[in-house]
Amino acid sequence: MAATFAQPHAHGRLFSTSPLPKPTKNLRSPFTVRMSLQETGPSIAVVGVTGAVGQEFLSVLSDRDFPYRSIKMLASKRSAGKQMTFEDRNYTVEELTADSFDGVDIALFSAGGSISKQFGPAAVEKGAIVVDNSSAFRMVDGVPLVIPEVNPQAMRGIKVGMGKGALIANPNCSTIICLMAATPLHQRAKVLRMVVSTYQAASGAGAAAMEELELQTREVFLHLSILIYILCVQYAFNLFSHNAPVLPNGYNEEEMKLVKETRKIWSDLDVKVTATCIRVPVMRAHAESVNLQFEKPLDEDTAREILKNAPGVVVIDDRASNHFPTPLEVSNKDDVAVGRIRQDLSQEGKLDIFVCGDQIRKGAALNAVQIAEMLL
Amino acid sequence: MAATFAQPHAHGRLFSTSPLPKPTKNLRSPFTVRMSLQETGPSIAVVGVTGAVGQEFLSVLSDRDFPYRSIKMLASKRSAGKQMTFEDRNYTVEELTADSFDGVDIALFSAGGSISKQFGPAAVEKGAIVVDNSSAFRMVDGVPLVIPEVNPQAMRGIKVGMGKGALIANPNCSTIICLMAATPLHQRAKVLRMVVSTYQAASGAGAAAMEELELQTREVFLHLSILIYILCVQYAFNLFSHNAPVLPNGYNEEEMKLVKETRKIWSDLDVKVTATCIRVPVMRAHAESVNLQFEKPLDEDTAREILKNAPGVVVIDDRASNHFPTPLEVSNKDDVAVGRIRQDLSQEGKLDIFVCGDQIRKGAALNAVQIAEMLL
Known part of the structure; x- marks a missing residue:
């Protein structure tokens, strides 16, 4: 069986983010000058x-x-x-x-x-x-930390043309991707605790890390020494605990972003979050396994319906054909995909879900541009 | 900086498990005939x-x-x-x-x-x-399901030379690797609930899947169509929900093995387990992110000491240099590595850990041979 190759990134090198390619326009002719x-x-x-x-x-x-x-x-x-x-x-x-x-x-x-x-x-x-x-500035008091689908109200009153500057922070990629799926469920049943394990792509460490993953993989095939410049261990055919510094409490900074940003975005200082952030040899989309505990009971069918109707979310949850979200399938896509939606066997009223989102797009650039759109 | 290339598998092809290579002997001269x-x-x-x-x-x-x-x-x-x-x-x-x-x-x-x-x-x-x-036969009553370091007593009385055949089951790889780390903590503080997210290697799907990952990766570099024979989606630079069939409760069979085998091995029908099993583009070692809830309080320093003294376990938990277990580091090794040992911020008396083990070795062949050793 031959599959169409969904190439993770279209322009430049293999997975390129090499400097200054001409951005592609998906929706319009490249010759349309606006x-x-x-x-x-x-x-x-x-x-x-x-x-x-x-x-x-x-x-x-x-x-x-x-x-x-x-x-x-x-x-x-x-x-x-x-x-x-x-x-x-x-x-x-x-x-x-x-x-x-x-x-x-x-x-x-x-x-x-x-x-x-x-x-x-x-x-x-x-x-x-x-x-x-x-x-x-994400955790600075008074700086809105915004996912437009989640907490647009946080930036109320900030507009272009009011003659006043302002700072608005884009949340961390893994927070955005997690909360795009968790928030609609939170709004219905109130999340009390989340246990998150991430599967994070190279892109989160920048274009150079993507290039390093590509080059190291070539080096493996050519039986060359593996050169490590950006990240601290071999990345090709390997995975490792996220490269962010580890704090005295044993969590790394990436994990603490999930803990703290969730509280700020949800305006809920009581929500409990634990996270283990891992980098996997994938190019530009993150995945996250999320276990959710709610205040009110929430069954999986209701959760699936809520997510199907959530803005910016697509449900991929086909048990019969074992089709669930994958990083490749969401690469270069705007929507965050959710699947493996199921009642947690280990405790009543809990759910397990699996989320994938493009780290560069909704995890960063798209979210920022959506914020900018709200400024107009 | 150049790093020594820890090649995932030494003989044959790049990561080979191609048919019939001569097994290497790590410890003795290949010319010693026993x-x-x-x-x-x-x-x-x-x-x-x-x-x-x-x-x-x-x-x-x-x-x-x-x-x-x-x-x-x-x-x-x-x-x-x-x-x-x-x-x-x-x-x-x-x-x-x-x-x-x-x-x-x-x-x-x-x-x-x-x-x-x-x-x-x-x-x-x-x-x-x-x-x-x-x-x-793993879940068949009367068939011992054994990790020698965990429940050797389950196969008491079964010996070669007693003139009687018997069946002994080797647990699933992800169960073995998880319980090698969780059991010493369970013995001290009694695990009530585990939330597990896995990062599983190609080897768990057999030699052909390892070859498919290697070939697909070459196809990516050569800009060829990606051929999919063994697994249901592109594996190179991607990850996906485990390919085991999904049951009506939404868990796949791989996840239910973790749930059920843990209960049998620990002889504890009350232990609660939820798991999300994901396959990642790594060759032969699994990783698992495990959140543990205990009956008795257990602090991270005590947990670390317990794990340092546990048979078949090595602790890699260096926060200052961000050195924690990776699949490559445990490949072709007997011990299961544990790190990221830390107090769970989200709830008192819980711990988060991250475990890596060679899927083919301790996850399968080594565990079986250790069982065989106990039969002599």
Whole structure:
């Protein structure tokens, strides 16, 4: 039996996030120049435009016909001067400086926490609304931490054209993907406790980690020494506890994001979460096994119906043909897929589910652009 | 930084379990012929000798200097007649028939459940003690289900030379690996509930699945169509819910093995287990994320000390350097590795741990040979 190869990422190298490919437009002809939109709409800046998420920002903006009057491509000094094409216009990547945000309405940041800390407040001061994909401001009081399908109310009152800058934080990828599925169930039956085990893709560690996984796999086949630059152990045909630093309580920072961000997003300081975050040799979509304990009883059929009707969620739960969500099936897709929805045998009123979502897309760029859409 | 390449499997193809490689002996010169041992000891039969576990039976027998007077290499008609060398003697693979067990003392079976059902009782009738790696008899009353470090008492009284055949079942790989770590903690504090998420290797689906993962990965690099023969979805750079059939309760058979076998091995019908079993693109070692709830409080330091002293267990739990168990590190190793030992933040008196073990070795062949050793 031959299967169509669902290639994890279409442009550039095999799984490429190599610098500056032309973002593909899924929905429209690449020759459509959106002149009318480009004369209205906000002025945008993309910070970290050469990275995996930065590139995906552009793809998503294009796919969703996001209106803009101008767009600035910002990156580190190292990338400054590179040429790129976006929606049939040529751009030169500019070096990010404190002056980059003059006249910018919306700045999409994905260049790491230290860049966000350094330049985010400066951008806000200049009147930009910053949607920040780093962890820098997520837990700061007063900074909305937003999944548009989950807690849009957290950013109420923040709009482009009010003449005021603001910071909005994009949650961590594994939090977004988990809560896209858990929230509709939480709204019905109130989640008291979640036990989460993740299966996280290379993309979460950036384009270089994706490349390392690809190169190491080639090295295995060529019987070469395995070169390790980005991650701390061999990644090809292996998996390992998430590379985030481990805290004194034994949890790593990635796991604590799930614990803390869930509380903030749900405005529920009592919800109990434990998580074990593992990186697996998959390119760009995360999976999560989630055990849910509720305050009110919730049976699996009701849960499945709730999830079928949840925005941004697709249910793939075909027991007869053993078809459930996989990372490849959700790669380059907007929706988070949920399956293995079943009554937990070990305790009444609990459920087990299995969730997959594109880490770069809904886990990062799409969520940020959806936030930006709400600013207009 | 260059890392030594810990190749997942040493002989034959890249990750080979291709038919009939000469098993390597890790501990002794390959030129040592154990003539003295070969004149004493039991008469052994290996059923399914051309499979991944069958080959590993031979490796483990050799590595552990298992005494035997003779050894029969048994497989299906298709493989009959193949030549193989083991411990410097030549063997011809024989077709498995009801007459294969004349004079056999110990029969190691790993040829699937239907072969075990067909030939296991016949072997017992001829006076052989069958150590069966399939699921055929695991849950049958009166058939001991044994992990030697966990419940050796279950096979009390069964010995070679008593003139009586018997059936002993080897637990499923994911059960063995989980319980190697959970049992020492259970013995101290009594486990009430376990939430398990697995990261299972190709080897659990047999040598052909390992080959499929390797070939599909090559196909990805060569931009070829991905051929799917053994498993139901693309495996290269992907993961998927375990391929075992899904039961009406929504659990698949692999998950129910963890639930039911744990109860039988611990002789504890009350222990609550839920499991989500996922196959990941790793060759031959399983990983499991396990959340444990106890009757008595158990702190993480005590748990770590207990595990450090547990037979067949090694603790890899270095938070400072983010070094925890990985499948590659335990591949071709006997011990099950445990790490990420920490107090569960979400509920008092619970622990989270992360376990890795070689699926073919402790998860199958080693455990069976350890059982056979207890028969002598």
